[in-house]
Amino acid sequence: MSSGSNSMDTTPDPRQPGLVARLARRAYAVLVAPVRAFLAIRRAMTPASISVLLFAIVTLNIIWGFPWLGLFSACLGMLVPGCLIHFITLPSLDTQFSLPNSAPRGQPFQVTIHAQNRSVLPALDFGFAFAAPPLPRRRWLFRAKKALSGYSVQQNPQNDLFLSPGDSATHLAVLTYHRRGIRKLPDTVVSGCFPFHLFASSVDTPSTITIPITPPPLAGDDEHAKGLLNNLGGWSHQLLSGDQLDYTGSREYEPGMSVRRWDFPSWARLGIPIVREFQSPSIQHVFLIIDTALDEQATANADDCYPAFEQMLSLATTAIHDLAKQTVKLQLFVTDMPFNNDTPPRTDAPLNNGETSATFLSDTDTESMLIKLAAAEPVSIEAADLQISTALEIAGRSPTLILTTRSLTDLSTNAIDSCTVIRTDSPQQSNARPRTRPLKQTATSSSDPVEA
Numbered sequence: 001m002s003s004g005s006n007s008m009d010t011t012p013d014p015r016q017p018g019l020v021a022r023l024a025r026r027a028y029a030v031l032v033a034p035v036r037a038f039l040a041i042r043r044a045m046t047p048a049s050i051s052v053l054l055f056a057i058v059t060l061n062i063i064w065g066f067p068w069l070g071l072f073s074a075c076l077g078m079l080v081p082g083c084l085i086h087f088i089t090l091p092s093l094d095t096q097f098s099l100p101n102s103a104p105r106g107q108p109f110q111v112t113i114h115a116q117n118r119s120v121l122p123a124l125d126f127g128f129a130f131a132a133p134p135l136p137r138r139r140w141l142f143r144a145k146k147a148l149s150g151y152s153v154q155q156n157p158q159n160d161l162f163l164s165p166g167d168s169a170t171h172l173a174v175l176t177y178h179r180r181g182i183r184k185l186p187d188t189v190v191s192g193c194f195p196f197h198l199f200a201s202s203v204d205t206p207s208t209i210t211i212p213i214t215p216p217p218l219a220g221d222d223e224h225a226k227g228l229l230n231n232l233g234g235w236s237h238q239l240l241s242g243d244q245l246d247y248t249g250s251r252e253y254e255p256g257m258s259v260r261r262w263d264f265p266s267w268a269r270l271g272i273p274i275v276r277e278f279q280s281p282s283i284q285h286v287f288l289i290i291d292t293a294l295d296e297q298a299t300a301n302a303d304d305c306y307p308a309f310e311q312m313l314s315l316a317t318t319a320i321h322d323l324a325k326q327t328v329k330l331q332l333f334v335t336d337m338p339f340n341n342d343t344p345p346r347t348d349a350p351l352n353n354g355e356t357s358a359t360f361l362s363d364t365d366t367e368s369m370l371i372k373l374a375a376a377e378p379v380s381i382e383a384a385d386l387q388i389s390t391a392l393e394i395a396g397r398s399p400t401l402i403l404t405t406r407s408l409t410d411l412s413t414n415a416i417d418s419c420t421v422i423r424t425d426s427p428q429q430s431n432a433r434p435r436t437r438p439l440k441q442t443a444t445s446s447s448d449p450v451e452a
Contacts, residue, residue, distance in 0.1 A: 041083060044199040052078050052198070078198065086199040090192045091123035091163070095205060097185060102212040102371050104317075105180045108154070113171040113188065123163040125194040129155050130173050131187040131204060151177045151186060159193070177213045179303070180310065182375055185209045212374035215313035217321060228315050231422055236322055239286065239399055248277050286323060287395040290316050290334045291404035292376050293384035295425070298405065306378070308405045308425040313373050315424055316403050320373075324366050332369045333391045335384040336376050381406070392419065 045053075056075035059068045098112040113130075117123045133149035155173035163169055177183050184207050191202040220226040250263045253273035266274035290312070300306055323330045388408075392400065399418045402408070405425040 040087075040201070041199075044083075044086065044201045046193070046197055046200050048196065049079060049082070049198040082195055082198040085195055086192070086201065089121055089124055089194050090201055090203070091117065091126040091128075091190055092119040093123070093128060093190050093205075094118050095128070095188050097209050099185070099209070099211055102214050102367055102374065103175075103177065104216045105177060105213050106216055108174045108176045111173050111175055111185070113173065114168055115171070115188075115190075116168045117163045117165050120165055122165060123160070123192070125159060125161055125197075126163070126190065126192040127157055127159040128169075128171055128188060128190045129157045130175070130185075131189045133186075150179055150183065151175055153186060177211075179305070180213050180215050180313065180374055182210050183213050185211065212371040214370040214374040215310060215317050217318040218311065218314040225311070228311075228422070228424055229318070232315060232319055232322070235401060235420055235422070236319075236326075239284075240326055240328070250274050250276050284328045285331060285398045286328045287331045287333065287391070287398055287400040288316065288319060288323070289388060289391050289395075289400060289402045290332070290373070290376065291384055291388060291402060291406070291408070292335050292379050293381045293404075293406060294378045295406040298425075306405075309378065312403050312405055312424040313376060315422070316373055317370060319401065319403075320366060320369050330369075331395075332372065333387075334372050334376050335379055335387040335391075336372075395419075 052075050056072055056079070059072040059075070093115040096114045096116075098114065100109055103109040111130075113128065115128050130153045132153065133151060153173055153175055155171070158171075160169055175186070187207055188205040189202050190205065191200065193200040218225055218229060220229050250266050251274070253275050257275065261276045263274040263276045292309070294306060294309060298306055298308065320330065320332065388402065397418055400420065402419065402421045404421060404423055406423070408421055
C-alpha cells in the first residue's frame, strides 16, 4: 500500500477564515438587531407619536373600565401598525444629478436631483434633498474648532404626497463650494413621514458623483494681487504687441498690383521695380507652465490650504481667460500627477514624487485647462524641476510663461530668451516684490538671468 493513500492533508482551508468571519458577523447582526430596531424607532418618533405613547401610559394608571380600555387599544393600534407601515413604506429612490462640468470656487451653481421610485410600493408623504453641511462637534472641556465648511447649500425642502413605482420626481438646489479640488456632491437624504406624521425617518445615500471646483480668477484685493495682475498684463501686452503683418519676401512689380512698400535696394540692384510682400501673421503658440512644487518654508493655514499656492492657481485662471480671447494658441502644462476622479486630492496629502511626461492641454477646450488646475496638487521639487525642463524642451523658442511660488535658480530658464517667470508668493515670503524677466522678442536683446 502506498504511503500516499494513508496520508492526511493538513493544509488549512483558506475559505475557513472567511466562513468564520461571516458567521461571526451574522451572529453579531442578530444580537444587535433588537437594539438597532429600538434605536431606529426612537429616532423616528415625532411629537405626535410621543403624545399618543404618553396618553397610552396614562390610561394604564387608571382603574380599568370600558372607556379607558378602548382608549388604550386605540393608542396601541395607532402606534404598532403605524410603526410597521412607516418602515415598510419608507421610500427607496434611485438618484441622478444634472450639474455643470465644473464650477469656480465660491460661485453658486444649480444642481437638479432626479429621483426614481425603485420600490414596488408607492412612495407616500416623502421628501428628498441634499444633506446640510456637518457642524463641528463639541468636545468636553474644549471649544470646537471653527473651520470653514466645505460647501453650503440653498434649497427648499418639500414633501411629495405620492409617487408611483417607476415614476420620477425632481428637486432643485444651489451649491457653493469653498475649497478647490475634485469634490463629491453632498449626500442625498430621503425622508418619509407616512402615516399621519406619527414617525419620521431619513436615509442618507452617499454620493459618488464628483465635480471639479476650479480656482477663481485673481481679484486685485490687495497691493500684492494688483502687482501680480499688472505683471501678467504687461507680459500679455508685450507678447501681443508688434507688427500686424509679417514680411514674406520680394517680387517683381506687375501692373495693377497693390503696393504696400517698395523694395528700393533690390530695385536699384536689379534695375526693375521690386515690391515687398506681407501677410497676416500665423497663430502664435504660447505655453503656460504651472509649477506646483512648494518651497520648503511654505506652511498651510488653518484650513489646510497654502495661500500662495491657491493665489498662483487663481493667477493662472486669469491668464487662461485672457489669452483664450486673443489670437494665440495656448498650451497648458501643470507639474502634477494625473488625478483620479475616485480619490479627490487633499492639501494635507504627501507630496507626489512621481515623474510624468510633459503633456500639454490645448486651448480648444478651456474648461479642460481649468479642470486640470482644479486637480493640481503639490509635488516634490525634484519632480517639478524635471517636468519643467522637459516642458521647456517641448516649448522650444515659443513664448513661455512660468508661474511658480519658489525660486527657479536650479533650472536653465535664463538660457531661453522667450521664457518669463512670475513668482506669486507674498513679499514676506520671497523678501521681494513679485517680478518678471522681460520677454525677448528680437534677436538683438540680451538674455539676462531669470528673477524668481
